[in-house]
Amino acid sequence: MFVVLLGPPGAGKGTQAQRIAAASGLLHVSTGDMFRENVKNQTGLGRLAAEYMDRGELVPDEVTIKMLLERIGRPDAAEGAMFDGFPRNVVQAVALDEALATRGARIDKALLISVADEELIARLGGRWICRSCGRLYHERNDPPKRPGVCDACGGELYQRDDDRPDVVRTRLEKQKPPAGLIEHYRNAGVLREIDGQRSLDEVTSALLEALQ
Numbered sequence: 537m538f539v540v541l542l543g544p545p546g547a548g549k550g551t552q553a554q555r556i557a558a559a560s561g562l563l564h565v566s567t568g569d570m571f572r573e574n575v576k577n578q579t580g581l582g583r584l585a586a587e588y589m590d591r592g593e594l595v596p597d598e599v600t601i602k603m604l605l606e607r608i609g610r611p612d613a614a615e616g617a618m619f620d621g622f623p624r625n626v627v628q629a630v631a632l633d634e635a636l637a638t639r640g641a642r643i644d645k646a647l648l649i650s651v652a653d654e655e656l657i658a659r660l661g662g663r664w665i666c667r668s669c670g671r672l673y674h675e676r677n678d679p680p681k682r683p684g685v686c687d688a689c690g691g692e693l694y695q696r697d698d699d700r701p702d703v704v705r706t707r708l709e710k711q712k713p714p715a716g717l718i719e720h721y722r723n724a725g726v727l728r729e730i731d732g733q734r735s736l737d738e739v740t741s742a743l744l745e746a747l748q
């Protein structure tokens with residue numbers, strides 16, 4: 537099964553994707569994580585991506601699509617995957633559809649997590665990530681037991697540069713799923729909208745139910 541998770545930055549896509557992957561065994565493919573990994577390792581791709589990421593803008597389609605297609609060509613993605621942060625626009629969606637079609641597959645579900653703008657701004661400001669294992673936390677909604685320390689692995693928690701308030705507003709403006717992208721999946725008959733303004737557990741249950 538191939539699934540895309542859609543929603544604005546801060547809707548909880550990353551957190552929910554980690555939870556759903558753990559519960560369902562679906563492979564979690566996050567283009568944001570892949571870019572951050574490249575930035576950390578100071579690869580050529582990382583240097584290029586960082587120029588856009590630091591401004592809260594999208595990395596150009598040709599770069600992102602190439603990286604994603606390479607990822608889903610690997611054996612562990614043969615049976616299915618859950619895409620988090622991809623596609624961000626119709627060009628990316630069509631590229632993904634075409635790549636899946638060549639192997640007789642398609643996007644089976646597109647799950648849209650919706651959250652109001654004011655709530656998104658509050659959420660993005662409080663987000664922390666473990667430098668070692670990548671687990672996500674939130675100051676208010678999902679705090680670690682000890683501030684600054686990962687519950688799962690004891691690693692150091694940090695805030696993403698693009699979670700700073702000025703960059704958050706740019707990301708919201710530039711990175712909401714465009715209407716055309718939502719239409720793309722509605723027209724394909726695979727769109728399900730999930731109310732993201734509930735507790736983490738309630739949203740996870742709603743998503744898992746939509747995947748049944």
Ligand code: AMP
Nearest residue numbers: 567568588589593594595600621622624
């Ligand atoms: P995310 O973790 O999904 O919020 O992504 C972090 C940053 O990586 C975004 O602000 C973009 O700069 C870049 N990025 C991630 N996924 C994509 C994508 N599908 N297309 C373009 N840029 C992306």
